[in-house]
Amino acid sequence: NAGVTQTPKFQVLKTGQSMTLQCAQDMNHEYMSWYRQDPGMGLRLIHYSVGAGITDQGEVPNGYNVSRSTTEDFPLRLLSAAPSQTSVYFCANQRSGLGGDTQYFGPGTRLTVL
């Protein structure tokens, strides 16, 4: 089993460009989420989904869109990239929405916006 996979590993964008970060899982977990990691700030929740067709905002949702059409996939879209979105992005999943379940993280996508 691959677990949680993310593509691409690295990406460079120019300001104003759009792109989609891909996240896929083969664990059949209900819950998926996106975080961004910035130095000295830990990880901050961008968006999350408790199942196919259901998404909600996290702590820092501005500038990002998500959708969840299948259990397996949870893409993150940047509609108009800004330098402030330079960060490392992690996708994670969790078996259910119950507290205490372990979240499993993908390897990350390092994004630079020029």
Next chain:
Amino acid sequence: AQSVTQLGSHVSVSEGALVLLRCNYSSSVPPYLFWYVQYPNQGLQLLLKYTTGATLVKGINGFEAEFKKSETSFHLTKPSAHMSDAAEYFCAVMPGGTSYGKLTFGQGTILTVHP
């Protein structure tokens, strides 16, 4: 709302010395607590977690942590550091109940191990 504070953004120890990484949290409901480790250019890996029951939790690689409700702390310890323990460590809190996986992370502590 919950928050997590990790005391010390950098901790340096000698190989064989005690490792102590501090974490304090605030939560309006009894929390679930986690420690994750991140090696360079990798994702996060769960070290250990506290949900219910015994307050002393043992994890992988010889690490353990103790949940102290009265002190709102969940410090991570290891009796003897190895060079391979050099990494960044994150403490995280999740509210109790059906919290939809909303993990709140601390700022992270970079552990350096000297020979």
